[in-house]
Amino acid sequence: MDDNKVAYGLIGFGAWGKHHADAIAKADNAKLVAIAARSDASAAAAREMYPDAFVTTDYRELLSRGEVTVVDVVVPSYLHHEVATAVLSAGKHLLLEKPMGVSLGECDSMIDLAKERDRLLCVGHELRLSSMWGKAKEMIEDGFIGTPQYCLVELSRNPYRQGADGWRYDIHRVGNWILEEPIHFFDLARWYLASAGEPKSVYATANSRQPDHPELQDNFSAIMHLDGGAYAVVTQTLSAFEHHQTAKITGTKGALWASWSGAMDRTRHPTFSLRAFDGNEVTTIPIEKPTGELFELEDQIVRVADAIQNGTALHCTAEDGRWSVAMCLAATESIRIGAAAEIDRR
Ligand SMILES: NC(=O)C1=CN([C@@H]2O[C@H](COP(=O)(O)OP(=O)(O)OC[C@H]3O[C@@H](n4cnc5c(N)ncnc54)[C@H](OP(=O)(O)O)[C@@H]3O)[C@@H](O)[C@H]2O)C=CC1
Ligand SMILES: O=C1CO[C@H](CO)[C@@H](O)[C@@H]1O
Structure with a gap:
């Protein structure tokens, strides 16, 4: 009805x-x-x-x-x-x-x-609703890797789309490129490491392929520190091909390795896998439901x-959304000053 x-x-x-x-x-x-x-x-x-x-x-x-x-x-x-x-x-x-x-x-x-x-x-x-990225979260919450200490989220992909009227390639309208895609990865990293502490500071670096547009940064890497000593690495290149994303999360007892590949971000035919190490053996965790941004x-x-x-x-x-903007803006500031920047907590 x-x-x-x-x-x-x-x-x-x-x-x-x-x-x-x-x-x-x-x-x-x-x-x-x-x-x-x-x-x-x-x-x-x-x-x-x-x-x-x-x-x-x-x-x-x-x-x-x-x-x-x-x-x-x-x-x-x-x-x-x-x-x-x-x-x-x-x-x-x-x-x-x-x-x-x-x-x-x-x-x-x-x-x-x-x-x-x-x-x-x-x-x-x-991405929080993904059968695979979400399964990794569930396993972390269940204590599979022990206390989480380290998280890497990495993407290599083809360049961003222009957007209507080219807004995505205009720094005044896009904000910056960290707010475009790495923002998802800061959100994932914070989510995965939630039991280890809150994000505190970021050190980031970036560069551009276009000499006349240094503000549009194709390559971006950041190390984010949390209270309590855990840290995350978020890294991306837009100078590559197709769409390949990886997350590796390790803890005091074990490790997870999730990866997703598609011809582009919006495919309904990706390949993906989640492998897990409990300190003794490596297993492949079955993921029955397809994952990808169209499904999520x-x-x-x-x-x-x-x-x-x-x-x-x-x-x-909304608070989660604010956190991910705060992490991106701290990374932006870090690139500007060439040193670590504090993350603004409300
Ligand atoms: N969560 C995710 O995975 C993703 C999130 N996004 C986000 O979604 C947003 C849109 O991205 P995307 O679709 O790629 O961008 P596009 O440029 O393709 O689309 C933006 C649309 O907004 C319309 N628009 C602009 N101003 C107005 C207005 N005043 N009233 C109504 N419509 C308006 C444009 O209209 P017109 O066509 O008439 O010009 C255009 O169709 C961005 O914020 C982006 O960051 C994007 C991709 C994936
Ligand atoms: O997930 C995404 C896929 O790529 C888009 C850019 O082309 C981003 O806007 C978006 O957040």
Whole structure:
């Protein structure tokens, strides 16, 4: 029965927004009732693909519609704060893509507003819902590796997409490239090492392939220290091919090694494996459900609808979203000053 489904409005119908639309339309507990795009061309595409949804080029018009319960925001990062603030002010729940904001001031004001309006604010760090990255978390929580001490998250991939009007290659609109993809890995590292302490400081370095655009950094590496001595290495290159991501987490008793490969990030045909060492033997942990950002996005839509309907926990809260921005901005500052930078804790 459609009446029992959570009504989603979607703002942003670009490369990733279209996947959000598809995930909402597929979900058993959600329905897509309204879409806001910016250009007439994107609005026309939305109308054609979702003829039953209300479509507008003015997102404020979408927010004025009473039937919309939750709004999914998938616009370029520099617009997150403006649009998210309007969503919460309109009394709607919010699913906001990463990065939560491009400054901590933006994140703090959204956290405060969501509390004031008593609305859910979920940030789109969907890797937390993965059958494989999530299984590694479960094993760490169950004590399989003992006390976690070290975490490496590494990615090599092809260059970023331009984004509508090239926003992703404009430093004033993207924020920076650490907020684009390494932000997922800072979030994962913090999540995996949660029992070891809180992130404290970061030392980072980066460089660019484009001499005339040193601010767009293709290669990025960081060492993040936590209270209590555990540390994480987050490292990425955009100068490579396909999409290959690895995480290695070691502790006082054992180790985990998770890896994911695909022709690109958005494939439904990846290869992946999780291997585990308990101090004695190495085993391969079966992962039955496919993993990849398209699958996790579908689960994210369901999870947020479930949180609204049944009060279940969100996989990634506004505070988690703020933490990942804080880690990225500390890394940015570290690159600027050439020394370790403290992570701002609210
Ligand atoms: N969690 C994850 O794994 C991922 C997260 N993202 C995040 O999602 C966001 C969008 O990325 P992506 O889809 O790749 O970017 P795109 O540039 O492909 O799409 C952005 C869309 O936003 C639309 N837009 C811009 N301004 C407005 C507005 N005022 N009202 C309504 N729509 C507007 C654009 O409209 P128009 O088409 O008309 O120009 C465009 O369609 C980014 O924040 C990115 O970081 C992206 C990929 C994966
Ligand atoms: O996960 C992701 C895949 O790549 C995109 C860039 O092309 C990022 O925006 C995104 O966070």
